[in-house]
Amino acid sequence: MRYAMAIDTKKCVGCSDCVVACQTENNVPIGYCRDWVVEVTDGTYPQLEIEIRSERCNHCDNSPCVRCCPTGASHYEDGGIVLVTPNECIGCGACITSCPYDARYPHPDGYVDKCTFCIHRIKKGLEPACVSACPTKCMYFGDLDDPNSPVSEILKVRKYKTLIPEAGTGPQVYYLI
Amino acid sequence: MREEIIVSGRNNYLIDPHLHIWHWQIPLYLFLGGLAAGILFFAAFFTLMGKENKYKAAVRIAPHIVPWILVVGLFALLLDLKHKLYFWRLYTTIRLESPMSWGAWVLMLVTPLSFIWSAIHIKRIFPKWDWKFKILKDLEAFFTKQKKAIAWVMGISSVILGVYTGILFSAFNARPLWNTSILGPLFLASGLSAGAAVIMLLSRKHKERTMFARIDIGIIVVELFLIVHMFMGFLASTQVQINAAELFLGGPWTAPFWIFVVILGMIVPAFLEVLELKKFKIPVVIPATLVLFGSLMLRFLISYAGQESRWLY
Amino acid sequence: MRSRRDFIRISGLGAGGLAISASGLGVYKNLASSPPQGSELSVDTTRTPTYCEICFWKCAGWVYKNEEGKIWKVIGNDEDQHSNGRFCPRGTGGPGMYYDEDRLKTPLIRTEERGKQVFREASWEEALDYIAEKIKGIAEEHGPECTALLTHGSGGKYFGNLLKAFGSASIAAPSYAQCRGPREVAYHMTFGEGVGSPERTDIRDTKCLVLIGSHLGENMHNGQVQEMSDAIDKGASIITVDPRYSIAASKSKYWLPIKPATDIALLMAWIHVIINEEWYDKEYVEKYTYGFDQLKAHVQHMTPEWAYGITTLEPDLIRKSAKEMANAAPAVIIHPGRHVVWYGDDTQRSRAMAILNALLGSWGRRGGFYNPEKVSIPSWPHPPYPVPGRTWKDAYPDQYNLAYETLASGICDATIPTLSKACNFKAWIVNGTNLIKTIPDTEKTLQAIQELELMVVIDTMPMAITGWADVVLPECTYLERYDTIRDSTHRKPAIALRMPAAEPMYNTKPAYWMAKELANRLGLGEYFSWNTIEEMLDWQLKQVGSSLEEMQRIGVKTFDRTYDDLYFQKDQDMEFYTNTGKIELYSTALAAEGFDPMPKYTAHEEPPPGFYRLNYGRAPSHTFGRTANNALLKDLMEENTAWINPKVAGEWGIENGQYIWLENQDGIRSSFPIRARVTERIRWDSVYMVHGFGHTNKKLSRAYGKGASDSELITKVHLDPIMGGTAMRGNFVTFKFEPKEEEAAS
Ligand SMILES: Nc1nc2c(c(=O)[nH]1)N[C@H]1C(S)=C(S)[C@@H](COP(=O)(O)OP(=O)(O)OC[C@H]3O[C@@H](n4cnc5c(=O)[nH]c(N)nc54)[C@H](O)[C@@H]3O)O[C@H]1N2
Ligand SMILES: Nc1nc2c(c(=O)[nH]1)N[C@H]1C(S)=C(S)[C@@H](COP(=O)(O)OP(=O)(O)OC[C@H]3O[C@@H](n4cnc5c(=O)[nH]c(N)nc54)[C@H](O)[C@@H]3O)O[C@H]1N2
Ligand code: SF4
Ligand code: SF4
Ligand code: SF4
Numbered sequence A: 001m002r003y004a005m006a007i008d009t010k011k012c013v014g015c016s017d018c019v020v021a022c023q024t025e026n027n028v029p030i031g032y033c034r035d036w037v038v039e040v041t042d043g044t045y046p047q048l049e050i051e052i053r054s055e056r057c058n059h060c061d062n063s064p065c066v067r068c069c070p071t072g073a074s075h076y077e078d079g080g081i082v083l084v085t086p087n088e089c090i091g092c093g094a095c096i097t098s099c100p101y102d103a104r105y106p107h108p109d110g111y112v113d114k115c116t117f118c119i120h121r122i123k124k125g126l127e128p129a130c131v132s133a134c135p136t137k138c139m140y141f142g143d144l145d146d147p148n149s150p151v152s153e154i155l156k157v158r159k160y161k162t163l164i165p166e167a168g169t170g171p172q173v174y175y176l177i
Numbered sequence B: 001m002r003e004e005i006i007v008s009g010r011n012n013y014l015i016d017p018h019l020h021i022w023h024w025q026i027p028l029y030l031f032l033g034g035l036a037a038g039i040l041f042f043a044a045f046f047t048l049m050g051k052e053n054k055y056k057a058a059v060r061i062a063p064h065i066v067p068w069i070l071v072v073g074l075f076a077l078l079l080d081l082k083h084k085l086y087f088w089r090l091y092t093t094i095r096l097e098s099p100m101s102w103g104a105w106v107l108m109l110v111t112p113l114s115f116i117w118s119a120i121h122i123k124r125i126f127p128k129w130d131w132k133f134k135i136l137k138d139l140e141a142f143f144t145k146q147k148k149a150i151a152w153v154m155g156i157s158s159v160i161l162g163v164y165t166g167i168l169f170s171a172f173n174a175r176p177l178w179n180t181s182i183l184g185p186l187f188l189a190s191g192l193s194a195g196a197a198v199i200m201l202l203s204r205k206h207k208e209r210t211m212f213a214r215i216d217i218g219i220i221v222v223e224l225f226l227i228v229h230m231f232m233g234f235l236a237s238t239q240v241q242i243n244a245a246e247l248f249l250g251g252p253w254t255a256p257f258w259i260f261v262v263i264l265g266m267i268v269p270a271f272l273e274v275l276e277l278k279k280f281k282i283p284v285v286i287p288a289t290l291v292l293f294g295s296l297m298l299r300f301l302i303s304y305a306g307q308e309s310r311w312l313y
Numbered sequence C: 001m002r003s004r005r006d007f008i009r010i011s012g013l014g015a016g017g018l019a020i021s022a023s024g025l026g027v028y029k030n031l032a033s034s035p036p037q038g039s040e041l042s043v044d045t046t047r048t049p050t051y052c053e054i055c056f057w058k059c060a061g062w063v064y065k066n067e068e069g070k071i072w073k074v075i076g077n078d079e080d081q082h083s084n085g086r087f088c089p090r091g092t093g094g095p096g097m098y099y100d101e102d103r104l105k106t107p108l109i110r111t112e113e114r115g116k117q118v119f120r121e122a123s124w125e126e127a128l129d130y131i132a133e134k135i136k137g138i139a140e141e142h143g144p145e146c147t148a149l150l151t152h153g154s155g156g157k158y159f160g161n162l163l164k165a166f167g168s169a170s171i172a173a174p175s176y177a178q179c180r181g182p183r184e185v186a187y188h189m190t191f192g193e194g195v196g197s198p199e200r201t202d203i204r205d206t207k208c209l210v211l212i213g214s215h216l217g218e219n220m221h222n223g224q225v226q227e228m229s230d231a232i233d234k235g236a237s238i239i240t241v242d243p244r245y246s247i248a249a250s251k252s253k254y255w256l257p258i259k260p261a262t263d264i265a266l267l268m269a270w271i272h273v274i275i276n277e278e279w280y281d282k283e284y285v286e287k288y289t290y291g292f293d294q295l296k297a298h299v300q301h302m303t304p305e306w307a308y309g310i311t312t313l314e315p316d317l318i319r320k321s322a323k324e325m326a327n328a329a330p331a332v333i334i335h336p337g338r339h340v341v342w343y344g345d346d347t348q349r350s351r352a353m354a355i356l357n358a359l360l361g362s363w364g365r366r367g368g369f370y371n372p373e374k375v376s377i378p379s380w381p382h383p384p385y386p387v388p389g390r391t392w393k394d395a396y397p398d399q400y401n402l403a404y405e406t407l408a409s410g411i412c413d414a415t416i417p418t419l420s421k422a423c424n425f426k427a428w429i430v431n432g433t434n435l436i437k438t439i440p441d442t443e444k445t446l447q448a449i450q451e452l453e454l455m456v457v458i459d460t461m462p463m464a465i466t467g468w469a470d471v472v473l474p475e476c477t478y479l480e481r482y483d484t485i486r487d488s489t490h491r492k493p494a495i496a497l498r499m500p501a502a503e504p505m506y507n508t509k510p511a512y513w514m515a516k517e518l519a520n521r522l523g524l525g526e527y528f529s530w531n532t533i534e535e536m537l538d539w540q541l542k543q544v545g546s547s548l549e550e551m552q553r554i555g556v557k558t559f560d561r562t563y564d565d566l567y568f569q570k571d572q573d574m575e576f577y578t579n580t581g582k583i584e585l586y587s588t589a590l591a592a593e594g595f596d597p598m599p600k601y602t603a604h605e606e607p608p609p610g611f612y613r614l615n616y617g618r619a620p621s622h623t624f625g626r627t628a629n630n631a632l633l634k635d636l637m638e639e640n641t642a643w644i645n646p647k648v649a650g651e652w653g654i655e656n657g658q659y660i661w662l663e664n665q666d667g668i669r670s671s672f673p674i675r676a677r678v679t680e681r682i683r684w685d686s687v688y689m690v691h692g693f694g695h696t697n698k699k700l701s702r703a704y705g706k707g708a709s710d711s712e713l714i715t716k717v718h719l720d721p722i723m724g725g726t727a728m729r730g731n732f733v734t735f736k737f738e739p740k741e742e743e744a745a746s
């Protein structure tokens, strides 16, 4: 089992519903976030292009955050989901500095927090909150090992990229381009 | 024009506008760790060389401050932790891939060793010291007999500790400025240099002082060599590392780095030490303090600037 | 090269930065007492139905509570055609409105002169008695017609009934003269029917979507954005006409970067090409339309080359995009837009769009415009309403005969006494509309307010308008109340229920309760003869084959269509509600009123040297000014920015992220500074900003002073002569580097 997410930059309108949906679903404190939206504009008026990406933890295959965690609080779950166990985390910040995507943040309660791929939802057969809220339906989630999962299906037919593959982290959030 | 904006979110405290999760605590902790490593290394080294009597300050005096340095260092680390009550979690597991874990365990080893070392040499400082209880006296006798063995363990673990202070940073692939294997040797060298400086300060024998001045000059030369190589490595590497190096080559951290670390912390003290060897009268506090200052600044600047460096995407 | 980091670093300076998170923390305590970890969170927590009130798309959804019984999240109802189970960011952020600690908490009565914002707290008894007495007095002296209701939002229905029972028909919403009025009139003139809300556009199945300004994706009207995405999936092409590189433009096959205020020229050139190349739907035009020959003659000189000189759009691009539409026809939509009060000739521009749709045969066709249907919910039985002697319309005896709804701006005008106006309003009930920021030319609005003997404001937040009220009545949020049953139109008729998910916080009450209490005090109790709202809703629901119990369970009930008439049948004979019974390319009604029966391009004023056209629009995460203080949404975007083309910024030496002030052609400078966003996405002749920021009420702890207000800078209004729409895009701004003198002095 290998959970992954694919996000269609051609359909995403950058509305940030994924951000609020995550915030309410996961009670992410105000002033913090587990996901965010980046908009890149290239060109000169009127020859322009925009790429919009909703970003979050990439649940890397080879994640430096897990490697550098001194307590094992950061760990892999079934399906490759990278999680933090709050009461094993000492809040040393090593994982925060080790993540090339700045996907983690120190929760005001002391431990380090980040996207969980909404594991509490997927265990119940639901989609992650951001995926199920996105009004443009531009996010796909599922098991890469299952060729019929939404994410496998879309990656079969679309061109895609990942973020900083050269960092060697093996990111599992794919951007359809 | 390329415009790249974060439309929403990413207002995480300490992460944006740029990462700053580690403040003074970590660099101080690393400095103190490196300093302790340096002192212990020289103590172990000269013990094993059988030169205990020649280098008294190195073997018998300076190590007394190490336990306190380590305690302060560990306290700084504790202050850095945001989830302090779970501190003990560091010691429920050994994570070979995690430098933080290495550090915790090496300190677990080095700190008691440093106490033992201090204990078996306590009478050098307080000649009238009395252990009072028999068991303590027996222990002292036992450890004194095992001194060579202890020195071996201490020597090796202090090198690990010294290297660790640099590896802690260089393991973070995500911060291009840290992502160089030179940081390990550089921080080890810097720790040794700081250790040598402390020994110089505490030594009352001219011979011992000049010996350590010589050692220090050697280390500083190695450090300068490592720094040049580090930048050459960066500049020959990817755009992100070039950008990282530019933080110190024209970027916002250039002046502090070259002035405090390289000139005041290395070149000037080395020069003064050379003068000293050439029989000029230089008060030892000046080069020694400068070296300590430079060593501290190195940690601070690498820590702060490193957190600013990042991958582009 | 600048990285994204640099930009955030800049934007992290100044007021933002750390202060944000610090101030947010307090709210977090309210919002989330225990952050869920792992799998504990139960997904089956009790849920109650609602429909969203953060904008007027009215998506139906579910309110979930956490284990402690506190409101946790709102998500869409899968059965709902407005939301399809997915809310937009503003709707998802709804709980932020409920938890806002700056809310109005108890009734207030003004104690000092108007606008000074000095109030005393009052009980509901006292406040309602006060209002009833005042209103009775005004009715005795001037007649009940002199009370007007200005309303935007669900609770307005109850106040509307109250007003009608009282004897006044002057009920206005800013969603007409300040928003979609011109388009409704234009579509009535053309097809005999309006576009309505939600728009009857069949975007889901279209092959070509043409957006004239409509910035879907930033304009987050949920269903449309969802369907635009579906259409992209199905390979539809999008054509966007917008002087700004909008998000929609970035998804488009053709983006036409038109010179602002010249759209009619482009539209006429398209009509010219489509007629002259014979790309129009001949059968459809023949069978259903009136005035084709006049139109053909009318557009003969309106060639793409002619339009090029006006719009700066290459003739080839005009032709190619026309061909694209024709190829897709009839599954093509020239989107009618929604906020269409731009330059004063807006009904005519909307007419040109309607005509284009008619030529391409998209009205009544799959992928074009469908025929919506609704469930008619009967009103609770009540005595007949008295017939008012006068209405706002009497203030305009010979004007705006084609306006089918009341003009909010018209009520303003009619409140300021002049010899020529026969009806002067003495009392306003203002429900859920922030008139100060909503109706352009604030000075005039304030002048009208100063003429009133009574202004009651029903709101949830201490917005600018509440500061001018005589009595402020705090309504509970939509998450805490029952409301009118949503019966808006769609492909299939459907109804949705809103019920309270929590008890009202503070001393707040729902609109229906206030209206009923006022009715009792005004001796109009028989119009509100239900005992409880549940009783009334249950009765209403039973009339259409449901019940309150059922709706509480399912939230949304969808019915089958009465006839299979979502689209025209092949060769169906159609009678349109126009004078000729046909789709009028040539409008007989406009001709009769003395207006151009077919649209013409007229030039509009251009910005003087050193000035730039003030363009404004929506940000996906906010609704007008109402969400600026919502902690969840403020977190996404806490202030607006002034978009400035890099060339212009260079000339002025303006740096990205720098705070500047905007000053308009009448010397009005923004109260607050606004951050410059130097971006290629805007033309060099315009400045763009998102509407809804620059709040002046200090009681809005998060929104006060953040960003600048476009409303403030819109002091020149071009009235649409046909229906009285208040066009707002004819204002020009320049840059200033310090605040207004009074500001600086104080
Ligand atoms: N997120 C969010 N969504 C909303 C709302 C909200 O408050 N927030 N409000 C809702 C309401 S009530 C309405 S009425 C709608 C309004 O939304 P729309 O109907 O889409 O409003 P417009 O005024 O057409 O959109 C503004 C766009 O017009 C462009 N524009 C400006 N001048 C010109 C011009 O001369 N020609 C052309 N072709 N384009 C021009 C601007 O650059 C901008 O992209 O949005 C609705 N959706
Ligand atoms: N300058 C400028 N003016 C504009 C526009 C623009 O883009 N720029 N857009 C125009 C358009 S398209 C429109 S539709 C109008 C919209 O105009 P309005 O509907 O007036 O919009 P808001 O500014 O959101 O004001 C809504 C008010 O309702 C309150 N409110 C929110 N929820 C509730 C509730 O549940 N109950 C009650 N009683 N009150 C509530 C809010 O606190 C706020 O004070 O503005 C128009 N005016
Ligand atoms: S919710 Fe969907 S469309 Fe909106 S920003 Fe997120 S990914 Fe993009
Ligand atoms: S994105 Fe960052 S936090 Fe997530 S798994 Fe990869 S390295 Fe770890
Ligand atoms: S902050 Fe927590 S999760 Fe991160 S490395 Fe330290 S202990 Fe592990």
Ligand code: SF4
Pocket (backbone or CB within 6 Å): A021, A022, A023, A025, A026, A034, A035, A056, A114, A115, A116, A117, A118, A128, A129, A130, A131
């Ligand atoms: S998967 Fe869940 S935790 Fe991750 S960003 Fe989406 S909503 Fe947040």
Ligand code: SF4
Pocket (backbone or CB within 6 Å): C052, C053, C054, C055, C056, C057, C058, C059, C083, C087, C088, C089, C090, C091, C092, C220, C221, C222, C223, C623
């Ligand atoms: S479009 Fe968004 S704000 Fe409007 S009603 Fe729907 S969910 Fe609410």
Ligand SMILES: [Mo]
Pocket (backbone or CB within 6 Å): C175, C178, C179, C180, C338, C339
């Ligand atoms: Mo509107």
